[in-house]
Amino acid sequence: MPRDQGIGASSKRREDVRFLTGTGRYTDDFNVHGQRYAYFLRSDIAHGTIKSVDTAAASAMPGVVRVFTGDDVADIGGLPCGWLVTDRHGEPMKEPGHPVLARGKVRHVGDPIAAVVADSVEAARDAAEAIEVDIEELPAVIDMAAALEGDVLVHDEIETNLCYDWGFVEDSREAVDAAIREAEHVTTLELVNNRLAPNAMEPRVALGDYNSATDETTLYTTSQNPHVIRLLMGAFVLQIPEHKLRVVAPDVGGGFGSKIFHYAEEAFCTLASRALKMPVKWTATRSEAFVTDAHGRDHVTRIDLALSKDGQFKAIRTSTLANMGAYLSTFSTSVPTWLHGTLMAGNYTTPLIYVNVKAMFTNTVPVDAYRGAGRPEATFQLERVIDKAARELGIDPIEIRRRNFIKPDQFPYATPVALEYDTGNYQATMDKLIEMADFDGFEERAKESAGRNRLRGMGVNCYIEACGIAPSNLVGQLGARAGLYESATVRVNATGSVTVMTGSHSHGQGHETTFPQVMADMLGIAEDQVNVVHGDTANTPMGMGTYGSRSIAVGGAAMVRATEKIIAKAKRIAAHLMEASADDVEFADGSFTVAGTDKSVGWGDVCLTAYVPHNYPLDQLEPGLEETAFYDPANFTFPAGAYACEVEVDPETGAVDICTFAAADDFGNIINPMVVDGQVHGGIAQGVGQALREYAFYDSNGQLLAGSYMDYAMPRADDVPSFAVDHTCQTPCTHNPLGVKGCGEAGAIGSPPTVVNAVIDALQRGGYSVEHIDMPLSPSRVWEAING
Numbered sequence: 001m002p003r004d005q006g007i008g009a010s011s012k013r014r015e016d017v018r019f020l021t022g023t024g025r026y027t028d029d030f031n032v033h034g035q036r037y038a039y040f041l042r043s044d045i046a047h048g049t050i051k052s053v054d055t056a057a058a059s060a061m062p063g064v065v066r067v068f069t070g071d072d073v074a075d076i077g078g079l080p081c082g083w084l085v086t087d088r089h090g091e092p093m094k095e096p097g098h099p100v101l102a103r104g105k106v107r108h109v110g111d112p113i114a115a116v117v118a119d120s121v122e123a124a125r126d127a128a129e130a131i132e133v134d135i136e137e138l139p140a141v142i143d144m145a146a147a148l149e150g151d152v153l154v155h156d157e158i159e160t161n162l163c164y165d166w167g168f169v170e171d172s173r174e175a176v177d178a179a180i181r182e183a184e185h186v187t188t189l190e191l192v193n194n195r196l197a198p199n200a201m202e203p204r205v206a207l208g209d210y211n212s213a214t215d216e217t218t219l220y221t222t223s224q225n226p227h228v229i230r231l232l233m234g235a236f237v238l239q240i241p242e243h244k245l246r247v248v249a250p251d252v253g254g255g256f257g258s259k260i261f262h263y264a265e266e267a268f269c270t271l272a273s274r275a276l277k278m279p280v281k282w283t284a285t286r287s288e289a290f291v292t293d294a295h296g297r298d299h300v301t302r303i304d305l306a307l308s309k310d311g312q313f314k315a316i317r318t319s320t321l322a323n324m325g326a327y328l329s330t331f332s333t334s335v336p337t338w339l340h341g342t343l344m345a346g347n348y349t350t351p352l353i354y355v356n357v358k359a360m361f362t363n364t365v366p367v368d369a370y371r372g373a374g375r376p377e378a379t380f381q382l383e384r385v386i387d388k389a390a391r392e393l394g395i396d397p398i399e400i401r402r403r404n405f406i407k408p409d410q411f412p413y414a415t416p417v418a419l420e421y422d423t424g425n426y427q428a429t430m431d432k433l434i435e436m437a438d439f440d441g442f443e444e445r446a447k448e449s450a451g452r453n454r455l456r457g458m459g460v461n462c463y464i465e466a467c468g469i470a471p472s473n474l475v476g477q478l479g480a481r482a483g484l485y486e487s488a489t490v491r492v493n494a495t496g497s498v499t500v501m502t503g504s505h506s507h508g509q510g511h512e513t514t515f516p517q518v519m520a521d522m523l524g525i526a527e528d529q530v531n532v533v534h535g536d537t538a539n540t541p542m543g544m545g546t547y548g549s550r551s552i553a554v555g556g557a558a559m560v561r562a563t564e565k566i567i568a569k570a571k572r573i574a575a576h577l578m579e580a581s582a583d584d585v586e587f588a589d590g591s592f593t594v595a596g597t598d599k600s601v602g603w604g605d606v607c608l609t610a611y612v613p614h615n616y617p618l619d620q621l622e623p624g625l626e627e628t629a630f631y632d633p634a635n636f637t638f639p640a641g642a643y644a645c646e647v648e649v650d651p652e653t654g655a656v657d658i659c660t661f662a663a664a665d666d667f668g669n670i671i672n673p674m675v676v677d678g679q680v681h682g683g684i685a686q687g688v689g690q691a692l693r694e695y696a697f698y699d700s701n702g703q704l705l706a707g708s709y710m711d712y713a714m715p716r717a718d719d720v721p722s723f724a725v726d727h728t729c730q731t732p733c734t735h736n737p738l739g740v741k742g743c744g745e746a747g748a749i750g751s752p753p754t755v756v757n758a759v760i761d762a763l764q765r766g767g768y769s770v771e772h773i774d775m776p777l778s779p780s781r782v783w784e785a786i787n788g
Contacts, residue, residue, distance in 0.1 A: 006521035007738075010674035014528075015512045024251040027205035028283050030220045035207070035279035036065050038269055039124035041114040041131050042291065043106035046140035046363040046702020047154070050104060053114055054132040061130060063123030065276060068115045070103035073271065079262055080236040081328040082228075084479040085337050088167030088356070095163075096155035096361070098327040100237070100264045100271070106135060107154055107326035108363050109702055110291025112264060117272055117280055140363040140702035144300060144321040147360040154326055154361040163324050163333065163359040168341045169417060176354040179315035183306035187389035192774040193377050195298035195323070195696040197712055198370055202253025203284035204293065206266045208273030216244050219270050223249040224259045224505050225545020228482060230537050232262045232330070238271055245270075249535040252507035256686070257369040258293045259507070260547050261330035265292070290707040295696055296370020298323040299336065303381045305389050311400045315352040316344055318381060322359040325366035332368040333359065338478055339374030339469070345415035346382045347426045347462045347640055348404040353416045363702040371686055371748040373548065375465040383461045383753035388771060391764070397757070401462055402430065412734075419466060421638045423731040424666060426462060429642040432664040433460070436724050437644035445646070445659075446765065455649040456659075457762025461754040464640040467549035467742030470633035485632035486550070487541035488559040490519075490566055492625035494611035496604040497529040503543010504555030505534050508682075509744060510675040511551060517671055518556060518738065522563050524590025524603060541628055549742020552671060553637045553733065560737045561629035569625060570606050576617045577601050577609060637733045637741040641665035643750040645758040651766065654783030656692055656759055662724040663750065668732045668741035676743050680725045683747020689715035690748075691755035695776050713776070 005011060018024045055067040079098040086092055102111045114131050118124035141152040147161040154161055167173060180186055207220040217240060223229050226247040233247075234240040252259060265282050272280040284292065299322050306315040322336035341355035390397040405426040406413050413421045442458055449456035469475060472483040487503040500515055516530035534540060543555070567587055574592035575582040578599045586593050590603040609616055610625040646659045663680055670676055693713035696706050706712040732739030752775060759777050763770040763786065770785045 002526060005527045006517055007671055009517060009672065011513055011517055011527060011672055013510050013513045013675065015506070015510065026202055026251045026253055027207065027220050027222045030207055030250070032207065032209050032279040035281050036117050036119060036276070037121045037124050038272065038280050038282040039116050039121060039128050040112040040265070041116070041128040043102065043109060043111040043113055045106065045135060045137050046109050047138045048106050048135040049138060050102065050106060050113065051134040051136055055114065057132070058116060058127040058130040061123065061127045063119035064127045065117045065119070067127065067131065068101060068272065069113070070099060070101040073100050074103060076100065076271065077237045077239070079264060079267065080232055081333060082330045082481045083334040084481065085164050085166060085333045086479060087164040088170050093164040093333060094158045094160065095328060096158050100267050108365055109704060110365060111326065115268055115272070117276065142362055142364060142698050142700060142702055144323055144360055144362065147362050148358065154363055161360045161362070163328070163361060166337050166357045168337070168355050172352055172416065173354045176315045176317050176352045179352050180304055180306045180317055183314055184309045185307045185393060187305045187307065187385055187392055188302065189385045189388055189772060190302045191381065191384060191772060193297045193299040193301070193380055194690065194694070194775045195367070196296040196370055196690055196694050197290055197696045198256050198258035198293050198296060199714060200254035200256055200258060203286060203289045204259065204263065204265065205283045206269040207279060207281040208269035209279040210273040210277060212277050216246065217270055217274060218246040218248060219266060220248045220250070221266050222252050222259050223247070224252065224255045224507060224547055226505065226535060226537050227503060227542050228545055229262050229266060233267055233270065237267045246538045249505055255507045256371040257296065257373055257547060260545065261294055261368055263292070287708060290712070291365055291704055294329045294368035295325065295365050296367065297377060298367050299377050301381050303385045305385045307389055307393065309393070311393055311395045311403050313348055313350040313404045316350050317354050318344060318356065320357045322357050323364065323367050324359050324361050325364045326361060327366045329366040329368035332366060335369050335374045336377070340378045342417045342419050343375050343378040343464065343466060344382060345417050345419070346379065347406060347464050349406055350404070351416060355417070364698055369547065371683065372465070372745040375745065376749045376752060379463045379749050380753045383463070384756060384772065387757045387760070397460055398430065402427065420635065422635060422734045424638060424640050425729060425731050426640060428729045429640065429664040429666055430462070432726055432729050433642040433644050433662055436662040436664060436726060437646070437660070449648050453651070455651055455762040455766035457647050457649070457758045457760070457765055459645045459754050459756065459758025459761055461643045461750050461757060462641070463746070463750040464638055465549070465745060465749050466636035466638060468553040468633050468637050469548050469550070470554070470636060472632050482544065483632070484544055485630050486554040486558045487543040487628065487630045488555065488562045489541050489626065489628040490559065490562040492566060492607050492610070494608050496525065496607040498523065498525070499531045499533060500559055501533045501540045502555050502559060503541055503545065504551045505546045507546065509546060509551055510672065514552060514671045514675055515556065515559060518559065519563065522560070522567070524588065549744040552738065552740050553736050553742055554631060554633055556738055556740065557633070557736045558629050558631035561631055562627045565627035565629065566625060569621065572621060573606050573609055573616070574601050577605070577615065634735045637668065637736065639665060639667050639741040639743060639746055641746060641750055643754040645754040647755070647758040647762055649759060649762045649782060651786055654779035654781070654786060656777055656782060658688065658719070658721050658755065660724065661721055663726070663747065664729060665725070665727045665743070665746055666729045666731055667727050667743045668730055669739040670727055670730070671740065673727070676727055677725055679743045680747045681723050683745060684723050684751045685715055685720050687748045687751025688720050688755060691752040691775050691777060692719060693776050693778070
């Protein structure tokens with residue numbers, strides 16, 4: 001293996017060659033002979049009773065193959081929810097149906113009422129416009145507090161809008177209440193975690209292709225986890241045996257969580273292809289994406305932090321309203337509960353914590369995981385209230401955090417919200433941050449800003465997240481309806497090159513670069529001798545896909561376990577060739593040697609022998625060199641870090657300019673520093689977008705007022721500075737073979753409270769008594785706060 005390759009090298013991303021030269025192959029690039037095109041007629045009102053759907057005129061239009069309505073798909077299953085939450089009273093959550101096409105009622109703008117299949121997209125669109133729909137409009141419920149009152153019901157059959165009332169840890173509730181009543185100081189903050197639209201670069205696409213000769217169906221789709229889509233759609237929606245259903249997710253242009261879920265359009269195109277015995281394709285427009293892709297966040301929270309006068313945390317209590325939207329998306333119910341409540345300890349030794357979450361249905365687009373998924377919501381609450389408490393008590397915001405950090409000698413550390421952190425060093429990341437962010441020079445910079453009539457502020461934040469959610473037997477007890485392992489098949493070819501078939505899916509993470517680095521390190525071969533295959537259920541082992549920063553920690557661990565099996569078998573082959581005991585054979589740098597001798601045989605010789613077994617122990621070993629492993633983690637991994645942001649605020653306009661941003665992260669062992677840098681950069685940019693720009697907001701009638709890029713403000717290049725990132729503070733994970741932790745979501749978790757803390761600091765330093773501004777901190781909101 002070349003010295004500049006393997007674990008720890010900044011190998012260039014090999015997949016970028018095809019992306020940058022326009023030769024990537026995305027789902028919309030797939031076309032099948034004879035395919036037809038689907039177009040969905042969607043509701044333009046948020047809530048109403050469907051009186052009639054007349055498709056006669058549409059069906060008679062040129063090029064139309066068939067028009068489908070809810071009645072035509074009434075005999076198939078609805079879209080399933082993948083996580084059953086039990087409420088604090090021991091009752092299961094309310095789980096209303098989620099039809100593929102609306103029946104009886106429409107429940108949000110964008111709800112599909114009918115689908116036209118035609119010879120062209122244009123013909124299908126024209127026919128959809130000819131469908132006559134009679135809908136009796138009903139009042140829409142958008143506000144979560146109003147939804148709890150139940151005057152307007154999104155789903156009449158469940159007789160409430162409350163999905164669940166979850167409490168954790170319920171047994172600690174009284175103790176937490178008592179601690180807050182008796183505390184020397186209590187800081188309270190009410191805040192909103194703004195609703196976001198995911199806006200992946202590539203809109204969603206689905207292409208169903210049925211082969212009547214074999215009764216086999218292939219779905220090409222923009223998915224982060226094709227095996228899960230095959231399982232959910234095949235078993236629960238369309239009742240297609242898994243061996244007759246193939247799901248292919250080729251190159252995917254970003255997901256950020258929104259492409260984890262099973263969507264109605266996937267099920268419809270598969271169903272229509274089987275019904276019509278012809279391929280059926282749908283490609284979302286950007287306008288459709290805004291009202292059909294699952295949104296993220298949308299929490300309203302009150303948090304109470306009890307402290308001693310010297311800033312020691314005594315108890316935390318939170319009460320959150322979480323928006324589910326009109327239907328339960330695939331993993332929506334887990335986000336405000338187990339992915340959020342269990343992270344409320346943060347990096348700190350707070351002894352008592354109670355989290356209450358009320359999730360409700362509203363007439364809005366369903367809400368589910370978005371980059372970070374519950375962890376950003378928890379971090380935002382915690383780090384904002386800590387900053388407010390520091391001001392109230394007159395303690396430096398860094399110092400108050402240091403006083404409450406879990407210390408290195410306290411690991412493994414059991415939190416009061418059921419997690420056990422295996423390792424970490426929060427003092428080290430804070431020390432690194434102070435070095436990076438030049439706190440000592442801040443006052444001089446603030447003076448320079450004041451000379452230009454600008455207010456300068458510095459905000460800090462500490463975060464921890466739980467990645468690679470596991471183990472399966474535990475999350476099963478908590479309501480997960482799927483396993484959370486990962487898989488890999490490692491196939492060594494006769495000439496020594498290697499193919500890795502993984503259940504993980506790459507849609508920007510760099511698997512095709514980083515996975516070969518691990519293989520090169522283990523086998524002593526060049527990285528270009530390793531090929532990674534993913535995204536096709538026909539040629540990869542059953543896996544759970546990519547989300548929650550799990551790929552290298554879980555998928556990579558499965559690959560390591562399979563490779564360890566390869567090496568063990570290869571040692572036995574090498575022992576035979578060298579006439580030695582396998583126990584005496586050592587393997588390093590691509591060469592097998594017999595301990596204490598000069599005997600050796602190369603990797604390539606052993607591989608060839610495995611497939612040309614002329615001199616081979618056939619009575620002891622099968623030919624070939626291929627192994628599969630499934631890896632189910634013993635615990636989460638717990639990356640953590642400290643961030644600092646420096647801003648300038650224009651008091652005349654409220655405009656916020658981010659001057660610098662520094663991130664000191666602990667990701668455990670690093671496979672590829674350059675790839676990690678890119679992941680953190682992207683996450684911070686998305687977090688800055690949430691903090692300053694993005695908001696998917698509705699009016700009282702349920703119309704999405706930010707349904708295009710004219711109204712939904714994505715972060716631009718001039719909104720984000722050059723980020724200073726560091727990941728040299730490494731405390732390796734103790735329970736996976738690579739010692740790695742996740743890195744893909746950290747930036748999006750740590751940056752929003754950092755930015756908001758910086759803006760509040762700037763305003764307070766400028767003499768304005770502003771304690772909080774809800775995201776996004778747009779110029780108008782900041783100006784309004786300045787001017788009372």
